[in-house]
Amino acid sequence: MQPLTLRRLLWTCGGLSALLLACVVLALKLGAVPISVTDLILDLGRIAIGRANELPTEYRLIVFDLRLPRILLGIMVGAALSVSGASFQALLRNPLADPYVLGVSSGAALGSILALIIAPGFALITPLGAFIGAIATIAGVYFLGRREGQLDSTTLLLGGIICASFFSAIIMFLMTTLTGRDLRGMVFWLMGDLSTPVSAGMQWIFTVGLIAGIGAIYSTSADLNLLLTGEREATHLGVDVTRVKLVVYVSASLLTALAVSASGAIGYVGLLIPHAVRLIFGSDYRLLIPASALCGAIAIVLADTLARTIVPPTELPVGAMTAMAGAPVFIYLLRRGLR
Amino acid sequence: MSTHETFLQAAAGREERPSRDQAVRLNVEQASYAYQVTAQAVPTFTLGATSFQAREREIVAILGPNASGKSTLLRLITGTIAPLSGRVELDGQETSRLDLRTRAQLIAVVHQESPVVYPSLAGDFVLQGRFPYGRALRFANRQDIEIARNALAQVGGEHLAKRNIGELSGGEKQRVILARALAQQPRLILLDEPTLHLDIGAQVELLERLRQLAQEARYTVVVVTHELGLAAEFADQVVLLQHGRCLRVGTPAVVYQKELLEQVFDAPLDVEIGPAGRPRVNLRARRGEDIT
Numbered sequence: 163m164q165p166l167t168l169r170r171l172l173w174t175c176g177g178l179s180a181l182l183l184a185c186v187v188l189a190l191k192l193g194a195v196p197i198s199v200t201d202l203i204l205d206l207g208r209i210a211i212g213r214a215n216e217l218p219t220e221y222r223l224i225v226f227d228l229r230l231p232r233i234l235l236g237i238m239v240g241a242a243l244s245v246s247g248a249s250f251q252a253l254l255r256n257p258l259a260d261p262y263v264l265g266v267s268s269g270a271a272l273g274s275i276l277a278l279i280i281a282p283g284f285a286l287i288t289p290l291g292a293f294i295g296a297i298a299t300i301a302g303v304y305f306l307g308r309r310e311g312q313l314d315s316t317t318l319l320l321g322g323i324i325c326a327s328f329f330s331a332i333i334m335f336l337m338t339t340l341t342g343r344d345l346r347g348m349v350f351w352l353m354g355d356l357s358t359p360v361s362a363g364m365q366w367i368f369t370v371g372l373i374a375g376i377g378a379i380y381s382t383s384a385d386l387n388l389l390l391t392g393e394r395e396a397t398h399l400g401v402d403v404t405r406v407k408l409v410v411y412v413s414a415s416l417l418t419a420l421a422v423s424a425s426g427a428i429g430y431v432g433l434l435i436p437h438a439v440r441l442i443f444g445s446d447y448r449l450l451i452p453a454s455a456l457c458g459a460i461a462i463v464l465a466d467t468l469a470r471t472i473v474p475p476t477e478l479p480v481g482a483m484t485a486m487a488g489a490p491v492f493i494y495l496l497r498r499g500l501r
Numbered sequence: 502m503s504t505h506e507t508f509l510q511a512a513a514g515r516e517e518r519p520s521r522d523q524a525v526r527l528n529v530e531q532a533s534y535a536y537q538v539t540a541q542a543v544p545t546f547t548l549g550a551t552s553f554q555a556r557e558r559e560i561v562a563i564l565g566p567n568a569s570g571k572s573t574l575l576r577l578i579t580g581t582i583a584p585l586s587g588r589v590e591l592d593g594q595e596t597s598r599l600d601l602r603t604r605a606q607l608i609a610v611v612h613q614e615s616p617v618v619y620p621s622l623a624g625d626f627v628l629q630g631r632f633p634y635g636r637a638l639r640f641a642n643r644q645d646i647e648i649a650r651n652a653l654a655q656v657g658g659e660h661l662a663k664r665n666i667g668e669l670s671g672g673e674k675q676r677v678i679l680a681r682a683l684a685q686q687p688r689l690i691l692l693d694e695p696t697l698h699l700d701i702g703a704q705v706e707l708l709e710r711l712r713q714l715a716q717e718a719r720y721t722v723v724v725v726t727h728e729l730g731l732a733a734e735f736a737d738q739v740v741l742l743q744h745g746r747c748l749r750v751g752t753p754a755v756v757y758q759k760e761l762l763e764q765v766f767d768a769p770l771d772v773e774i775g776p777a778g779r780p781r782v783n784l785r786a787r788r789g790e791d792i793t
Contacts, residue, residue: 165628165641257619384639388629390619395612398579399685400605400633445619448638 166446174449178456182237185460189233189467195224231365235424236356236466236480237459238372240431242421244458246414247432248439248450249379252386253410258319260433261296261418265325267429269299270415270422272329275336289367292423296415299325304411354428354481356466364424371420376455378413382406383447390445428481430488431458526721527555527689531587532577548573550587551747553740557688557719560711562732564756565742566766571725574742575693578723580604591689605633609682611675611692623669623677624662627653630684652683655718656710672703679707683714690714692724696731708735729766729782733757741765753780 187206191197205221243261250259261267273295277287303325307318360368385406388396393403421428435458436450443453465483472478530552535544548570555561563571576582577589580596589596591607599607609630630652631645641649653659656676666674675695682690692711696704712735715722726732732739732753739756741749743765749756757780759772769785 165625165646168640384632384635388632391626391629392612395610397581397601398605398608398610399629400602402601440619445621446625448640 166444166448171449171452174443175452175456178453178460182456182460182463185463185467186233186237189463190225190229192467192471193224193229197221197225231359232356232466233463234365235360235368236462238368239356239421239425239428240435240458240460240462241376241455242372242417242458243428243431244435244439244454244461245376245379245451246417246421248436248447248454249386249410249414250432251436252389252447253407253414254318255390255392256319257437258433261414261421262427262429262432263319263326264300264303264322265329266296266299266303266322266415266418267422267427268326268329268333270296270419271427272333273298273419274423275333279336286363286367289364289371289420289423292419293416296419296422297412299329300411300415353479354426354484355479356425356462357477357479358425360424368420368424371416375413375417375420376451378409379417380448380451382409383451386410386447387445390447426479426481428462428484430484431461434484434488435461524556525554526557526559526592527561527578527723528588528590528593529553529574529578530590532574532584532589533586534573534577534582534584536573546570546573547745548577549746551740551742552587553738553750555721555723555738557721558715559737560715560722560724560735561738561740562736563723563725563740563742564727564729564732564736566727568744569742569765570745570747571727571742572693573745574740575610575691575723575725578689579608579610579691602633605685607687608689608691609685609687611678611682611690611695613694613697620665620667622662623658623664623666624649624653626666626677627662627680627684630681633685648686649680649684652680653677655683655714656680671698672700672706675699675703675707679710683718687720689721689723692722694725694727696726696728704731711735729757729762729770733780733782754778757782 187199187202190202191199201221202225205225209226246266247260250261250264251257253259270292274288274292276295277291281287303318303321306321306325307314309317385396385401388399388401389403389406397403418432436454439450439453439457443449461484462480465487466480468487469478469480469483531550532552533548533550535547537544546568551570551574553561563574565571573582577584578596580589580599583595583597591599596604596608627649628641628645631641631649632639634645635641650659650662653662656679658673658676658680661669661673661677664673666677669677675698679692679695690711695707699707708731711722711724714720724732724736736753738750739753740747741756741761748765749761754774757772759770762772762782763770771783771785773781773783775781
């Protein structure tokens with residue numbers, strides 16, 4: 163027996179954090195303007211001791227005003243999508259569950275587009291609309307998946323897939339009929355992209371929402387372990403199944419909404435990262451949730467760096483990168499896990 | 502038929518009758534239930550008033566064909582549903598009023614094997630039985646690990662600890678699930694059709710183990726089953742259900758009457774009393790009749 167200990171949890175998260183930091187440095191370095199790693203570390207050190215104004219202006223502009231915010235956004239989006247994917251997989255006891263597959267991402271995208279059309283002037287309208295869209299979608303999909311008072315996983319997934327395609331169709335419709343308006347940014351809600359800068363207010367909302375959402379889900383991680391063996395069994399072991407499901411559904415919708423309102427519907431991350439983490443570190447949710455958050459952040463940072471640099475000077479949407487890199491890795495991991 | 506007989510002989514292991522002076526542990530008193538879609542609707546299924554009592558070290562079999570109300574009675578005992586009338590008490594406390602955590606410390610339920618979605622080690626699975634005793638993130642302490650290891654040893658599964666649950670055979674998996682129930686250190690163990698997916702050897706092994714555990718660790722065991730032969734060999738008491746009515750409660754020798762069982766199970770049966778005083782049930786072919 164090798165039960166999870168606090169020590170192993172901290173070591174794993176520490177190691178992954180170090181890896182994430184290395185990826186951030188790499189992502190800062192790479193790009194149209196090359197910067198040496200030594201300079202970067204020295205500059206980071208100067209910022210850490212509060213002497214940022216000693217840096218050369220063009221450096222600061224490129225590295226810390228353009229690249230760093232985008233990297234931080236990628237970290238948050240990756241963490242949010244991975245954790246909500248892992249949570250949906252536990253709640254539905256279904257390895258195929260993911261905010262993208264369940265239609266929650268599309269619902270959030272539609273919600274934020276509708277909110278932009280209705281009240282374009284209000285700054286915080288996008289995340290609010292996305293959250294309402296995400297919650298409404300998961301409630302609707304949940305309702306569709308209920309049969310005789312019981313939640314049927316297969317029906318629920320099918321309902322999600324149908325909702326996703328329905329919402330995508332509406333988004334396409336809105337995009338083509340409303341060409342007169344300023345809807346340029348909408349393409350990225352379909353593909354997923356990190357290039358649009360996020361306002362300072364949004365960054366705060368994003369940080370607070372991310373910490374609250376992941377924290378709430380993490381507080382139920384021991385219960386999620388038991389839910390994986392069945393809801394009835396979990397109840398008999400003392401899990402308040404109704405409360406856990408409510409907390410996790412709302413938090414996972416919040417995380418998805420935040421990710422979508424910042425970067426559009428990036429697919430594959432919520433499905434792929436928790437599976438990869440499960441194959442490497444095991445399926446204990448007390449480790450899986452933080453490890454997924456960190457690995458999701460690493461994956462998005464790497465994918466976005468690749469998207470920025472693979473065909474210079476053009477930039478690809480990060481959603482295309484995650485899909486292209488995700489599918490083959492997923493197949494490899496699946497084969498390895500089956501053997 | 503010969504395998505069936507060897508199985509029954511093998512099953513008739515050591516047996517000590519629980520003494521009647523022990524205090525009642527599980528008290529089911531005139532408990533009834535009705536499933537209704539809305540309050541006004543006609544109930545889709547009702548369980549009529551059912552009464553029986555079980556002491557420690559006692560094995561009670563809830564016996565009946567499909568749709569006889571066995572699962573409903575099981576849910577009443579676990580406290581998942583509250584009886585419409587009457588009461589279900591464990592050591593004097595109504596089970597439906599216990600909070601989930603306390604209930605999980607007192608009652609362990611072994612369901613028909615449920616599919617495992619993601620791979621996990623059998624040892625970690627058994628450790629889940631310590632959940633109702635843990636705090637917050639429930640990292641296992643040394644005592645929890647010791648209890649889980651003992652639970653696995655009690656079912657003869659020490660060698661399974663490092664195996665992946667998905668790779669175990671039906672009998673091994675059932676043992677691991679039983680070990681998780683034992684790790685809960687309950688007073689009452691409920692088993693829902695535990696022999697359904699087991700071959701005959703594993704069935705006998707499981708029930709002998711239950712008999713031994715009830716004796717040594719003083720559990721009260723309630724087994725829901727439709728298997729007449731197993732209930733006759735292992736139960737101290739049988740609760741016979743049909744169409745949501747409790748027909749008879751008593752020792753197997755009292756309940757197993759040819760006409761009664763033939764009517765309840767809708768099959769021609771022979772009932773004879775074996776050397777240990779327990780009834781034996783054999784299926785009789787309907788000679789000369791067309792069985793379609």
